[in-house]
Amino acid sequence: MTAARAAVLGGLLIAVVLLAVLLLGGGSTTTYKLRFDTAGQLVDDNDVQIGGRRIGSIADIKLTPDNQAEITIEVQDEFAPLHEGTTAQIRATSLSGVANRYIQLRPGPNNAPELDGGALLDTSKTETIVDLDQLFNTLDAKTRRALQRVIQGSAEQFGDKGDKANEAAEYFNPALSTTRALVSEVNRDSQTLSRLLVDGGRAMTALAERRTELTDLVSNANNAAAGIAQERTALSEALAELPDTMRRGNSTFVNLRAALNDLDELVEESGPATKDLARFMRELRPLVQNAQPTVRNLQQAIRRAGADNDLVELTNLTPRLQQVASPALKNTSRALKSSVDVLDFARPYAPELVGWLRDFGGAAANYDANGHYARVAPVTGTFSFTDDAAGGTLTPQSPNSRLTGLDVLTNNRLKRCPGGASQRQTDGSAPFRDDNLDCDESSSPPGP
Secondary structure, eight states: OOHHHHHHHHHHHHHHHHHHHHHOOOOOOOEEEEESSSTTTOOOOOOEEETTTTEEEEEEEEEEEOOOOOEEEEEGGGOOOOBBBBBEEEEEEEEHHHHHHEEEOOOOOOOBOOOOOOOOOOGGGGEEOOOOOHHTTSSSSHHHHHHHHHHHHHHHHHHTTTTHHHHHHHTHHHHEEEEEEEEHHHHTHHHHHHHHHHHHHHHHHHHHHHHHHHHHHHHHHHHHHHHHHHEEEEHHHHHHHHHHHHHHHHHHHHHHHHHHHHHHHHHHHHHTTTTHHHHHHHHHHHHHHHHHHHHHHHHHSOOOOSSSSSHHHHHTTTTHHHHHHHHHHHHHHHHHHHHHHHHHGGGGGHHHHHHHHGGGGGGOOOOOTTEEEEEEEEOHHHHHHHHTSSOOOOEOGGGTHHHHHHHHHHHOOBBBBBTTTOOTTSSSSSSSSOTTTOOOOOOOOOOO
């Protein structure tokens, strides 16, 4: 082997080693320990995420002497150090697997003291996942049997329907594609859509401010229709005379064509004196010629052989139209008056409507190994939250008081104000409160 070949092979070997270090070595990490009541089916190398992004992994899982799960995590240095007030929660990627869990971190504020490497977050700052079997254990025997019968009945209902389901599945992908295209088109110019919604809200506000004038307009239209109905006899007679009038007018237009031909010489002779008038008459002549078919069609529209096909018969039906339209217009007037409060109530929720349209495309973006799936999150009061200087404390609840919060949702006693689905803003912009809204301003999620 020559020296040149040896040098080339040596350089190639060094490049391979460097590439392996870059791909497999990773960056440096900082270690932290988390205490949970249960490990929630976590396994080594499960993700540690912040805001849906992987920022580390689980390095070790062990059982403490007091039968708690101690999880050791490694956090990439670009996201370390963590700060006091950081909390952790075990979550599931989807319901289609068992060991598809991960730890979701909620970092503390950046102005809080930093946590040293190896620091421990105890159970007051962590939250375990609630599995479905825990939810089913809260049901009594009668309810579980009823749920089993529902599932068995569903199996019988959809039995032998596989072929039809497969036929329907052929249209599922096109439906999702067209829906995605529709949402993308709606969301393509979000600025214009937002301006449209804002202008629409302003238009509704303007209509609400002019509700008296709008009500008077509908009432006057009702009176006008009633007045036309009262003169239906005279209107019917006028329409009956209209065909003869139009027929005579047609003869006049035909004779006018010959008269215009005779006027050509006059126009040519008067051209030097009436230059502009000559150009006008030349442009008018084609218009008059082209108007003849229009006049003939107008005659047929007024009177034509057959039933219910011309304006005369339409006029005969006008009294009946007035009888039907009069109560409808009165009801419309009352409906517009009643809708004023609805418009005033709906106006503060315009931002929620804009957010729904903007984020609707995310509903079809999640897939797992089995295709499309839906996420189900049982709502139980496993912990109570107490706000303190460290960012808040989660206290485990006794089993007989974990379902207390569900009573609020079941009996519709949760009345959040607009913007109350997220934490309170320091500038007071959310939640929105108005004297005309029946909502509970204090009902908002805890935490920063």
